[in-house]
Amino acid sequence: MKKLINDVATVLDESLDGFAAAHAELIEMDTERRFVRRRAAAPGKVALVSGGGSGHEPLHAGFVGQGMLDAAVPGAIFTSPTPDRILAAIEAVDAGAGVLLIVKNYEGDVMNFEMAAEMATGRVASVLVDDDVAVDNSSYSIGRRGVAGTLVVEKILGAAAEQGMGLDALTALAGRVSAATRSMGVALSSCTVPAAGKPTFELGEDEIEIGVGIHGEPGRRRGPMAPAATIVNELLDAILADLKPAAGARCLLFVNGFGGTPSGELYLVYDAARRRLAKEGLDVARSLVGTYVTSLEMAGCSLTVTVLDDELAALWDAPVRTPALCW
Structure with a gap:
């Protein structure tokens, strides 16, 4: 470690x-x-x-x-x-x-x-x-x-x-x-809790965990690594099936890194997710991309979709000044 x-x-x-x-x-x-x-x-x-x-x-x-x-x-x-x-x-x-x-x-x-x-x-x-x-x-x-x-x-x-x-x-x-909010994540690697000194779970070199929890809890399935767009589509399939947004709905798309994934990859995931939501007839009116809700150094990310109305959009836009979020 x-x-x-x-x-x-x-x-x-x-x-x-x-x-x-x-x-x-x-x-x-x-x-x-x-x-x-x-x-x-x-x-x-x-x-x-x-x-x-x-x-x-x-x-x-x-x-x-x-x-x-x-x-x-x-x-x-x-x-x-x-x-x-x-x-x-x-x-x-x-x-x-x-x-x-x-x-x-x-x-x-x-x-x-x-x-x-x-x-x-x-x-x-x-x-x-x-x-x-x-x-x-x-x-x-x-x-x-x-x-x-x-x-x-x-x-x-x-x-x-x-x-x-x-x-x-x-x-x-x-x-x-x-x-109005649903999320789902994917892990490309485990994390290591300092007191444990070893990975929380084991993933093969070509394995990913779809639906992983932020403490390393098991997800929906473990399978082979796939292109980012394929992974994004699987995550959004589950999110949209549960959220059931109306056609034309405005939404916030939040791509969150788990701690070990570079921002370039997170933006690539955002691009794939934005394109998919547009195909579904959804308006990505607000965006957030970055490492905000982590699992130590786990590689991977999660997607969050929130359906917005005028009030929720205005409250999201309202000024914020914290160590990690500021606009």
Whole structure:
């Protein structure tokens, strides 16, 4: 295992210290490293809190700031943060208008965020992100996984909260965004968790995993490597069959790298996906391409499609200033 680390036991602490120092104008770290919070909080707004296991950077800490999250709670690599850490973040950012928890649909995250919400004294609501079409209720114990669509939910809700939307309306908006968003990914290689020291799973030199999860969970099938356009079409077949967008619908196309794929390949994938969506009569009105929701150094990518209406498009376009997303 070759990684730029000093000691396996201190990887996360040192990484968080570096992150907080590099972006000190935007965010600040809790003194006990329990959470990252927005430095210039807007008074009187609903606070948005998310989090989960580390190893998916820049998700979630990279999306703390104006127009997105008020706090992010990192757990150990691929491990949910504990309820006490989540509770500390809730209490730190609650400005009196309530707190909305944005939770990826994984058993540990769901359980720990629910416990923190129950312990909180203020008004707290939760929304689940479950955009991964690779799995369903019959094949995964808690239902669909939350993957790259989490970024879309955090961005749109963050903009709405910044504009003063209340907690109940934000919760309803989250349901709309989630219903309009689907994702699916492909892995070309595994990743290596530092504490494990070996790949999470094995892929042959000419094998890929279609529908892989962001922790290396199995997908729909394992098969031979294929041209990018063939892979894109298989991913979009599943996404479109589930999403069922109306002809002529406007959409956001988000191509996300898992950590080990160069941007040139991600843009090639975007081109193939854009062409396919155009053939389906869909209008790719908004785009995002880059490495945002990762699985350490896994090679591969995911596609996310969100159907947009005027309100969702305007909220996506609204200003955002975070360490990882800014316009």
